[in-house]
Amino acid sequence: MKKILIIGATSAIAEATAQRYAREGARLYLMARNGERLASLAADLKIRGASAVDFVLLDVNDRGKHKPVLEHAEKTLGFIDIVLIAHGTLGNQKACEQDAETALLEFETNAVSTLALLTRLATMFEKQHAGTIAVISSVAGDRGRPSNYVYGTAKAAITAFCEGLQARLFKSGVHVLIIKPGLVATPMTNGLTMPAMLVAEPEKIACDIVRAIEKKTDTLYTPWFWKYIMAVIVHLPSFVFKKVNL
């Protein structure tokens, strides 16, 4: 039976992933900031087959709580097979351009909180000598684009941090998975105009995440075609890149 910790558990992608593990009878420990949604998610996952579901409230920006909640999760689960970090916000880029504090809050939620959590988790997993740390970054981190470069900067920080962790923790038998979804139909992208053929459902992303954890993949582009879309975007010469609206 797998023991799984999910941070940002009420995210649509995290929920779809948790449902897959629940069907396998996994033991789950959920962290999120909305108590009502957390309780109803936990009840739903039990019905779907999870052997047990514990949960605790966590606003990831409350860094003082990281240590006690992670220690409690470790004590409750014993050994943690998988941790999935899934929280995030897609802030208003225009608002971030007008106000440094707004931009920094986005960076705090999307990057600083994650790096703080990962620092503690890396030490915990290093002691275990096994397990998977799976972190949802984004294709947005591959190149800063005018439409979302504040969010993209945070995701780039997560990706670089996790690349370092991959090389550090490999020596201890710990797998670190960097997840880079493209466009996904979730509350985060609700209201955005997106090309329908490029938008995936959270269930598709969850399916890819579970397989990548199984196969010990280093970096997952999901759906797969984003690897090629981003390769084109990353290699656009800057004199072209500056003229196109991405």
Ligand SMILES: NC(=O)c1ccc[n+]([C@@H]2O[C@H](COP(=O)([O-])OP(=O)(O)OC[C@H]3O[C@@H](n4cnc5c(N)ncnc54)[C@H](OP(=O)(O)O)[C@@H]3O)[C@@H](O)[C@H]2O)c1
């Ligand atoms: N959707 C996409 O197109 C897409 C693409 C690439 C990457 N991603 C990444 O995928 C991950 C999951 O996002 P999603 O698409 O599933 O969107 P989502 O359903 O809107 O999930 C975002 C989650 O983050 C949580 N969250 C935000 N701020 C938090 C805080 N301070 N403390 C605790 N939890 C907080 C939200 O909790 P509340 O519900 O309580 O606000 C929500 O559960 C994110 O890291 C996102 O950046 C998404």
